[in-house]
Amino acid sequence: MKIAMIGTGYVGLVSGVCFSDFGHAVCCVDRDPAKIEMLEAGRLPIYEPGLEDLLARNVEAGRLSFTTSLTDAVDGADAIFIAVGTPTRRGDGHADLTYVMSAAEEIAKALTGYAVVVTKSTVPVGTNRKVAEVMRAANPEAAFDVASNPEFLREGAAIDDFMRPDRVVVGVETARAGEVMSDIYRPLYLRDFPIMVTDLESAEMIKYAANAFLATKITFINEIAALCERVGADVKNVSKGIGMDGRIGNKFLHAGPGYGGSCFPKDTAALARIGQEHAIPMQIVETVMRVNEGVKTRMIEKLRDLCDDSFNGRTVAVLGVTFKPNTDDMRAAPSLTIVPALVGGGAHVRVVDPEGRREGEALLPGVHWCEDPYEAAKGADLIVLMTEWNEFRALDLRRIATGMATPRMADLRNIYDRDDVIGAGFEAYEAVGR
Numbered sequence: 331m332k333i334a335m336i337g338t339g340y341v342g343l344v345s346g347v348c349f350s351d352f353g354h355a356v357c358c359v360d361r362d363p364a365k366i367e368m369l370e371a372g373r374l375p376i377y378e379p380g381l382e383d384l385l386a387r388n389v390e391a392g393r394l395s396f397t398t399s400l401t402d403a404v405d406g407a408d409a410i411f412i413a414v415g416t417p418t419r420r421g422d423g424h425a426d427l428t429y430v431m432s433a434a435e436e437i438a439k440a441l442t443g444y445a446v447v448v449t450k451s452t453v454p455v456g457t458n459r460k461v462a463e464v465m466r467a468a469n470p471e472a473a474f475d476v477a478s479n480p481e482f483l484r485e486g487a488a489i490d491d492f493m494r495p496d497r498v499v500v501g502v503e504t505a506r507a508g509e510v511m512s513d514i515y516r517p518l519y520l521r522d523f524p525i526m527v528t529d530l531e532s533a534e535m536i537k538y539a540a541n542a543f544l545a546t547k548i549t550f551i552n553e554i555a556a557l558c559e560r561v562g563a564d565v566k567n568v569s570k571g572i573g574m575d576g577r578i579g580n581k582f583l584h585a586g587p588g589y590g591g592s593c594f595p596k597d598t599a600a601l602a603r604i605g606q607e608h609a610i611p612m613q614i615v616e617t618v619m620r621v622n623e624g625v626k627t628r629m630i631e632k633l634r635d636l637c638d639d640s641f642n643g644r645t646v647a648v649l650g651v652t653f654k655p656n657t658d659d660m661r662a663a664p665s666l667t668i669v670p671a672l673v674g675g676g677a678h679v680r681v682v683d684p685e686g687r688r689e690g691e692a693l694l695p696g697v698h699w700c701e702d703p704y705e706a707a708k709g710a711d712l713i714v715l716m717t718e719w720n721e722f723r724a725l726d727l728r729r730i731a732t733g734m735a736t737p738r739m740a741d742l743r744n745i746y747d748r749d750d751v752i753g754a755g756f757e758a759y760e761a762v763g764r
């Protein structure tokens with residue numbers, strides 16, 4: 331199979347590299363020459379464990395190439411994936427489809443024979459039909475079918491998610507397009523990973539419904555956590571207890587400082603908009619979005635309590651600023667709300683993050699970046715565990731406590747045990763929902 335991948339952002343790059351690893355010939359396209367040069371030199375514009383090695387292996391095998399020319403990549407391709415960005419449009423919360431539609435137009439003009447044009451970007455219901463319309467208008471002669479193939483990759487675990495998916499969802503209208511898509515995913519199908527073939531609208535809807543449901547699950551447990559604190563329950567036990575019910579499931583029930591990242595905030599906002607447009611308000615999703623904002627405010631209050639009601643003049647060490655571990659992504663990270671509240675309240679903030687500094691420096695003005703947690707905690711009045719990077723899970727707590735001015739900890743990811751922390755010399759320990 332010959333595949334063109336339009337867009338070398340997170341989704342496009344991971345998908346392109348993984349498809350080439352299946353044995354397909356993949357050509358990845360990006361308008362940005364600097365990005366293409368970087369990729370050709372074997373370097374990645376993003377951080378994702380394992381991706382660089384996989385990229386190098388497939389480039390070497392001659393299956394993976396990069397270009398700035400969409401026309402070259404589309405020439406002779408069996409399938410063309412659109413994996414360009416769909417940011418939230420300023421003002422109205424809609425997904426901005428400018429990049430998707432301009433890619434569709436260019437593809438239509440570049441097509442040389444029949445191809446399936448597959449949307450991988452997360453797009454509102456109905457977009458695939460619009461892609462087809464735009465393509466037909468741009469080139470009435472073009473022979474193609476459209477398909478929807480949403481991705482469910484988690485940052486930091488993307489390769490594994492691609493290679494061992496819970497399911498692959500494919501929305502098509504014709505049997506021919508279904509066959510091309512099945513050929514592309516045959517390596518997964520043969521290893522018993524289910525491929526679900528459905529209509530276009532259902533495929534588009536599955537992506538939004540899945541992300542909104544997961545965001546709801548997290549937000550639900552965050553709200554339960556707040557109540558647990560008041561009634562003296564431990565949310566970790568509650569999560570475990572409800573998660574053992576197979577109907578509920580034990581995943582995505584970790585209480586924390588609120589969900590962030592590139593998908594949940596964007597997709598819940600887009601789904602809410604779609605609902606409003608069709609006069610079926612997504613009331614649960616709208617509430618989830620509001621409650622998630624409130625979770626961050628609640629965290630700020632928790633930290634203020636630990637600082638004896640004022641951040642002014644306090645030194646606060648923040649461990650982790652990315653929205654989750656194993657990524658350098660800062661998009662919609664809780665730290666973007668919590669850290670400015672600390673700085674704005676007059677605290678001296680000392681930050682450490684294994685991968686977040688490059689992006690974080692511009693986004694978190696007024697903080698001091700440190701090399702490791704021990705340096706960050708030196709002289710601090712409070713240490714805040716914001717992102718659960720593995721290297722923060724087994725800190726020498728005694729050493730941290732000794733270096734601090736007033737050893738107090740806010741564990742916003744519930745990774746430590748109160749007795750251990752207090753036993754190591756901390757005078758206060760606050761977690762979430764316990």
Ligand code: UDX
Pocket residue numbers: 481482483484485486541544548581582583584585586587588589590591592593594653654
């Ligand atoms: C998510 C979806 O999981 C993925 O399927 C989709 O395609 C893209 O969006 P991602 O944003 O990379 O992936 O991260 P994920 O691991 O899902 O975490 C999202 C957010 O929820 C993070 O801020 C994380 O800290 C938070 N989270 C997750 C919790 O607070 N508690 C949990 O139990 C799980």
